[in-house]
Amino acid sequence: MGTRELGLPMRVASSEPEVLPDAVTIWEVGPRDGLQNEKEVVPAGVKIEFLHRLAAAGLPVVETTSFVRPEWVPQLADAGEVLDGLRKADGVRYPVLVPNARGLDRALDSGVTDIAVFAAATESFTRRNLNRGLDEQFVMFDPVVRRAVTEGMRVRGYISMAFGDPWEGAVGVDQVVSVGRRLLEMGCDQLSIGDTIGVATPGHVETLLRTFVAAGVPVERLAVHFHDTYGQALANTYAALRVGVSTVDASAGGLGGCPYAKSATGNLATEDLVWMLEGLGIEHGVDLDALVETSTWMAGHLGRPSPSRVVKALSAS
Template sequence: MSTSAVSTPLKVGSAKLPSRVTVFEVGPRDGLQNEATPVPVEVKAEFVERLVDAGVRALELTSLVRPDRVPQLADAEELLRRLDLPEEVRTVVLTPNEKAVRRAVDAGVREIAVFASCTETFSRRNLGRSVDESLRMFEPVVEYARRNGLAVRGYFSMACGDPWEGAVPVEQAVAVARRLDDLGCTELSLGDTIGVGTPGQTVALIDAVVAAGIGMDRLAVHLHDTYGQALANASAAITRGVTVVDASAGGLGGCPFAGSSTGNLATEDLLWHLHGLGIETGIDLHALAGTSAWLAGHLGRPSPSRAAQAITQAMT
């Protein structure tokens, strides 16, 4: 059996599924933010460039946060200066406040993101503010960004569950999504931040958000794999009509302010699933797996992605 045969999925599609899905790569920000050992900025820049070379066309690059809060991202502006990406590549920078969005505009950023919580406890731990206070803090951020021609991605995190408050009612998550929509966010990403969601819960949330007046074409999902449900939840979301799925190369990531949050949905696992269904992504799965293996070498540990491990082994 040839290497290509064992590392490429058989395509069996369905007319009920979208023909194309955008994989929104969050590895450079959400994937690396929780790494205890500093990753050199030149490695981060090469990581981004390798992702783009593999065909990734939507990325979350970094966050303009206080260095004492997320030390791994203290080099955000240096990273942005080093990168010279094609215009067709969608790049996003997380900006938690008005000072950060002004820095983003000065740095030539094309799109920003804001990160809201659906629960009070996590909001206070992550942002030091209540849910309402954090959303009011985002008002001038979104307004400044839109006035300067930037699109705004709005995350509503802890949409499925919270490690301190337990299961999150659907209406509670939808209320935060609506507030972000009212602020002027151009895309909303439903975040299962601690990976407790199930396919039924994911579909119920999507249906409720759409029923609240937010179009399916403006909705994304951001799923963690704590209970091994990320790919199942992504599949349920895609079947329901979502065509933007967040993922992290090699399955890296986790929220530093939510201890039970483990890795993101692995990009390789998602690509194997999508390509097997005949859904186009524009990403070279083997090149992506090679990038994850390269980064794992710099981090000093193997990728947790099952697909990345299998493909890398088959290619050696």
């Protein structure tokens, strides 16, 4: 499905000067979003070692697992075991995805301090992913988010299908902003704007993010989450940086993929992101060599090479 079929909006010209952030927080999603689509179950011990290596490489946020029902995502059925075996590094945040009130109970019992909820911008996807309509998803998330905030947790709200939907095509910018504002109103402290099927282009990214800001959402509360299906993830990230976004989701070694798009090549690789940030002079705090070593190690466990171009280049040199 290309941009013509999706009807993606053209870039809105801006007179604002380009001011890139001085530093970027990399939100590592490899252990959760990256591994959840693996067909062969990765042992809990390997996941725990993966988490330890990522933290040691300097990543400040490592999304750890998800408290979804095992039959929904068998790869993450060992969430409790992984959290029990995790040695938390000082200064590192370890968010966990929770789908509902039961998931929040488990997160609280496990001593989790950061959670995320996974909302969507389209009716079709919420029906397939949550068995609820677009508006009904908020009925489910509202008590979860509000209770989590009361318990002192930080809550992130994911907005999937923010740039295109395989069933509905183009997704209206105003519709995405409306979903985001509702998540913020119920207590989410950050929004992660997701290009779930990897169809976004830089102009579309800039338009959507500037629309959020024009609607009164501080850019500091926005993060971006890109898939590289059409090779646009880095370009889209740069567009987001130009708007002032300073939190970027990425997956070590480019782990992950999208079951809804053919030829999807997974999440933006953390190594590729770090390489670009280095070139731009933007601080990130990550040891690239240690990260490449970690992704190469994980690729060995998965039985295939990393798709990250930077991992391939540096591991071959």
